[in-house]
Amino acid sequence: MPETVRATTPFDLDAYLGRIGWDGERRPDAGTLRGIHLAHLRAVAFENLDPLGGTAPSLDLADLMAKLVHGRRRGGYCYEHNTLFAAALEALGFQVTRLAARVVVGADRFEDRPRSHMALLVEVPGDPRPHLADVGFGAIGSLLEPVPLLADTEFHDAGRRHRLVHGPHRGPLEMWVLESYEDRGERAEGGWVAQYAFTLEPFEPSDYEMINWHVATNPRSPFSRRLYAQRLVPAGHLLLDGDRVVETRDDGTVTERKLADEAEVRRVLSADLGLDVPEGLTLPG
Template structure:
């Protein structure tokens, strides 16, 4: 389990996510911090789209996601959350997962997602925490690490199921319930990954020519009314809690920066529009 960095600016982080006071290292605070982070800091992959590898150094994450009002993708979000939880006194283990939404076989997907396994002092239950999924099936609050236990928060229901994988460790699946029933979001084992492992995966996913994070802009914010997202720089979508429907709006070439500022609080680099080349509205 990772330990907290004594130099981590916890006060600035808590201010950014709107949490007052100093949360205790208990389940209630874990849920509060997780939900507040997810709501306050958007998911975005602007840097990889612009050909830049996001830094996972805690000072750089604080500068970008906390002080500059930007967001990030899973490695940035969950590295930042892990540092904050460690500073609050929680035990944190880094996990990697295979995103399998729409996949016929789990084994065909690489481990390109990061999540956290959290130990709460004085509590035998561990929790899966993840504020970097960037999709309607994302966790709103940490999920107790118990097979088949359903938890609902902000209109979203999740559960963990456990099966025997191809290796020696049990394979866990995070399922989200939508309009069509349960759908697996990603699968993972409990094997811990070190910071150096995450650094390598982060570089690969930000630079590989076939990586969707390099080629397709995705920005997402989760709130009490569901999620709002910009896809490919051309479409604004709104999805109610439970992923029961989506409203789509085509964005014009000159609208992207305005939408990012108004919907997500992001002041994007000036060269973003040229990089994603948004389509003109139809008609």
């Protein structure tokens, strides 16, 4: 892995807040935290176009500003989103601890999954409970707003339902699990589905540099092998998974269709997800 040279360019809070369309308060309080979290998700798409093209995206703040903020028609995956969001929170006066989580959707055993996801623990002045924040989890079960670190309590975050529970205790640190409520429609009862598991051990930028390199360039990584892009859209959530488009509306209705060719994949990326494709990148279809 090449040595990383970190930029000294200061984080531009005004540019970031303009990118996500936030013109509300700039105070380190719970309302601002919830507001900018949701605004970020509505404005910046999740996508893995760089890893799909064989490149590990830079986590340098100057590069993230150029790509996700000033670029406007690009997004990124968890390390990019949450590195940028953490910088914004710290500029606003929040204290942020960076965490590493195991994505456990569909896993039989949590320990079978590596720590490959970045999440954030945010201290809100005046609130004794830290909040779990995460603008980079590329799944329909992702948080739309931060939730307090409180076990066995259901939270309704901008229409989605989440809770935190304790996972199997296998070491000196307590394990937390984020669960999302999955509505299976009129013919089947819904249920809670584990999304990712984490402890409160702090991780550093150097840790994410290594994880990012592995996830982006390992030929066995799903992010280096298949197209994955999503964003919040009016009245729902839009996912492009390879050559399949899945739209989940706020009322629970799910529609899915297969795209005919690469030209149609490019059209969905551009017109529906607001993303520009890097030059020379071949897409499925």
